[in-house]
Amino acid sequence: MEPVLSVEKRDGITWIVLNRPRVLNALSRALRRELVEAFQRFDADPDSGVAILTGAGRAFCVGLDLKELSEATGRETKEAVSQADVVATMEHCRKPIIGAINGYAITGGFELALACDILIASTEARFADTHARVGIMPGWGLSQKLARLIGIYRAKELSLTGNFLDAETALAWGLVNRVVPPTELLATCERLARDILSCDQQLVRAYKRLIDTGFALTYAEGRALETETSRIFARELTPERVAERRQAVQERGRSQVGQGPARSQSPGQDVG
Known part of the structure; x- marks a missing residue:
């Protein structure tokens, strides 16, 4: 079985890749746990100064694994929905995290993206807040952070409709730092990471x-x-x-x- 998370360190940069491409990198319990541990190790590692987070395949992350949640007990479902460990761990990390948004960033995946310090989006990136569609209240800060980033009216439009936001509009609204072709995404993030490491x-x-x-x-x-x-x-x-x-x-x-x-x-x- 392939690991649900790939972590590799090269020349002071820690690459963290969500590795469940067949389910669009949905956040299973195992993946959430490994993400927390990966960011904790990165934060404590004296030889790594910047992390780059991305997803394998055509999605960055589509949020919680709803299939797993539908098969869980009531207690497990409540714990999964209310749990804020992944985003909290990222937000408490002392070192910069660059989000390489390669595709869909939906609901919990959207929140995961917003926990990064810098966001570089591929032209194929798509953002959506579908909490209102799936009947789950956000618990990782989206209701508060999104309005502060793009304005309350735009945030309400996204969150109350569940509609998608394309990469160019995300750039125009100030949600991402820049938009690049898919083939340039990781190289752009690496250059930024090296600029940070030079400081x-x-x-x-x-x-x-x-x-x-x-x-x-x-x-x-x-x-x-x-x-x-x-x-x-x-x-x-x-x-x-x-x-x-x-x-x-x-x-x-x-x-x-x-x-x-x-x-x-x-x-x-x-x-x-």
Whole structure:
């Protein structure tokens, strides 16, 4: 029997692939359990800084395995519906997770996608919230997160109709970072992961936490949190550390000369 989840680590990147293509990567109990364990291992692994999550076949993930749920006991069904371990584990992960949305991301699979930090979609990606159609209330944050990302009216349209959202519209609505051809999806995600790995990893993790924590606060509270976090980091900053990071910025700038505006040095950065 093939494993329901494939996990591979290469050069600081952990690749996590949902591997139930015949059922469109539906989240069985076994797959949910393995996903939690995979992200926990990734978070604790000092040699891996970024994870890329995708699905095998033509789907990213279509949510909970409804066939398995229909054959479960009442207690098992309630536990499966109310369980938030997979998404909670991803949200509590200190390191960035890139979602490579290769196809259908439906209901619980939609929530799984939104638990990622960066979303790159294939032109074949399709998103849908079918909770209202299957009679299950969301429990992994979709009712709150989606409206904050694309606006309350668009979120209601998706969630109250169960209709599909194509990749280009998802991009226009700000749901995904970019849309690329299927053949370029994983390579695009890997380039982004390598860009992240080239940064100060302590700062990357603290910055991710700052953004995530501040997202749930008011603007004033978020600014206060940023100020306090900045002061903490400033107290630990040394001239040697500044010189080290300055050199890294210079080297990256030189390596990107001639690669076009999207890959060039940011305006105002010190390039020596």
